[in-house]
Amino acid sequence: MESVSRRSILIGTTAARTFAETKNLAGPRKKLKVVVVGAHVDDPQSGCGGTIALCTQLSHEVVALSLTRGDSDSIARSLQMAPLALAAKRYEDAVRSCAFLNCRLVTLNYINRAVAISDEHYKEFSTMLLAETPDIVFTHWPIDTHPDHRAASLLTYNAWLETGLKFPLFFYEVELGRQTQDFFPTHYVDITSVAEQKKAAAFANAITVQGWWPLHEQMQRFRGLERGYQSAEAFNSHPQSPDQPSLAAILKSVS
Numbered sequence: 001m002e003s004v005s006r007r008s009i010l011i012g013t014t015a016a017r018t019f020a021e022t023k024n025l026a027g028p029r030k031k032l033k034v035v036v037v038g039a040h041v042d043d044p045q046s047g048c049g050g051t052i053a054l055c056t057q058l059s060h061e062v063v064a065l066s067l068t069r070g071d072s073d074s075i076a077r078s079l080q081m082a083p084l085a086l087a088a089k090r091y092e093d094a095v096r097s098c099a100f101l102n103c104r105l106v107t108l109n110y111i112n113r114a115v116a117i118s119d120e121h122y123k124e125f126s127t128m129l130l131a132e133t134p135d136i137v138f139t140h141w142p143i144d145t146h147p148d149h150r151a152a153s154l155l156t157y158n159a160w161l162e163t164g165l166k167f168p169l170f171f172y173e174v175e176l177g178r179q180t181q182d183f184f185p186t187h188y189v190d191i192t193s194v195a196e197q198k199k200a201a202a203f204a205n206a207i208t209v210q211g212w213w214p215l216h217e218q219m220q221r222f223r224g225l226e227r228g229y230q231s232a233e234a235f236n237s238h239p240q241s242p243d244q245p246s247l248a249a250i251l252k253s254v255s
């Protein structure tokens with residue numbers, strides 16, 4: 001297989017256009033706003049941590065937008081922690097995790113496993129997401145065993161529709177097989193150069209990391225093998241996402 005340089009970290013399947021082949025972009029590179037939507041405070045880092053790190057290396061601004069602030073009754077009971085203490089600890093850890101990736105954490109105050117899909121939440125979430133004026137958005141794949149992941153995906157999709165499909169929309173995977181189901185990548189990001197940075201960010205989420213990191217480490221190796229990389233993250237692009245030069249720019253590294 002032909003060796004892949006850091007100039008082409010985004011590679012599509014044969015059925016998808018390879019945006020990384022767009023090499024001659026007119027004018028200076030624009031600083032872009034990337035928003036990664038997660039149901040929980042550790043989801044953006046687990047599903048997109050490597051891609052976030054590559055984007056911030058290119059001086060793009062990345063926001064990790066979580067629907068919840070770290071609360072979880074089931075985790076609190078298993079650890080014998082007060083729910084408010086758990087939420088505070090997980091939020092603090094998530095802020096540290098995002099600092100490793102040089103991104104900013106923003107949260108709503110929805111309740112873990114009780115994120116309702118309602119007109120009120122559609123409006124509230126859309127207002128918050130669109131206030132960030134994103135150039136590209138990543139969110140959960142909608143076919144998922146966790147109800148909060150499904151809700152995050154639908155809330156993001158609805159906001160995207162309200163913009164008139166203005167920005168590219170990508171879906172990411174978490175705990176493949178255990179949570180994300182029937183996920184078929186259209187694009188891969190080679191995260192080999194930032195794998196240790198992603199791991200450091202993951203382990204900042206001290207309370208939850210052991211529950212998901214081993215599977216994600218396997219996922220990264222598996223996705224890498226699919227494209228000839230050591231480690232990769234995989235994404236599915238919505239087929240109606242706009243074909244913009246910025247999409248190539250944001251996921252192209254420079255020597």
